[in-house]
Amino acid sequence: MKLISWNVNGLRAAIKKGFLDYFNEVDADIFAVQEIKLQEGQIDLELDGYEQYWNYAEKKGYSGTAVFTKKTPISVSYGMNNDSHPEGRILTLEFENYYFVTVYTPNAQRSLARLPLRLEWEDEFYQYIHQLDQDKPVILCGDMNVAHQPIDVKNDQSNRGNSGFTEEERGKMTRLLNSGFIDTLRYFHPDRDDIFTWWSYMKTVRERNIGWRIDYFIVSERLKDKLINSQAHTKVMGSDHCPIYLEINL
Structure with a gap:
């Protein structure tokens, strides 16, 4: 199975920048997007062969997630x-042998004004993921807003x-990964220090690869032997994030 996750930073804008070319080329079994x-x-998105599931934010022009799936x-x-x-x-999709979850984690904001809310959210999300994991293995992907x-x-x-990149946010990620989950990109590339998934729009930042890795594919540890490949498609433009890719034998 080929899986893709991408924070598109506005899906309508991304479509104008070649989103559908990439979508059709990569031919994923499941394609998740955040910040739609x-x-x-x-x-009105026509994606032949795919079912579409949308979770819209109440606030206009803000947040939101979607999943496009062949199955x-x-x-x-x-x-x-x-x-x-x-x-x-x-958004959580239940399949026969696993749960597929895509998430757009709240940003703590530059001033850290939203950090307390973010940490509360992390605790609730941690419990939610473990609740799913008790039933079936979990494939979790999305913009988790932490390096x-x-x-x-x-x-x-x-x-x-x-x-x-606060100690508190990083600690929540450590807790998740230490509780029976795998950061798939680090599983395959434990020492690569040049793989990022987000760059600011400041001039030449992306060209010089001055970025952050804040988008993840994370899976239940018992899926480890089924992992085939995990990458960041850093050359794909259309957003300030790049798509990330997971290949897994399910």
Whole structure:
């Protein structure tokens, strides 16, 4: 199975920048997108062979997630346990042998004003993922808005304590990975210090690869022997994030 996750930073904008060319070329079995920034009825997307599932934010032009899948899921959940999270940040598709979850984790904001909310959210999400994992293995993907280790940020020393690289946020990721989950890119590339998934729009930053790795494919540890490949498609443009790729034998 080929799986893709991409924070498109506005799906309508990404489509104007070649999203569909990449979508058709990569031919994924499941393709997840975050930060779609649109409401129901604002897009008419024809994707032959795919079912579409959307979780829109209540606020216009903000957040939101979607999953396009070739295989029909057994069930689909919106938010955590189908609760009323208004920002459209989570979609869960249940299949026969696994759960597929895409997430757009809240940003702590530059001033860290939203850090307490972010940490509460992390605790709730941790419980949710473990609840799923007790039933079936989990494949989790998306923009998790944290660079886990210094190797995941180009300038780690100057970014310590900044949003997305606070000890608190990094600690929540460590807790998740230490509780029976695998960061698939690091499983295949444990020492690569040049793989990033997000770059600011400042001039020449992306060309010089001054980035952060904040997008992940994370899987239940018992799927380890089924992993085939995990990559970041860093050359693909159309967003300030690049798509990430997981190949797994399910």
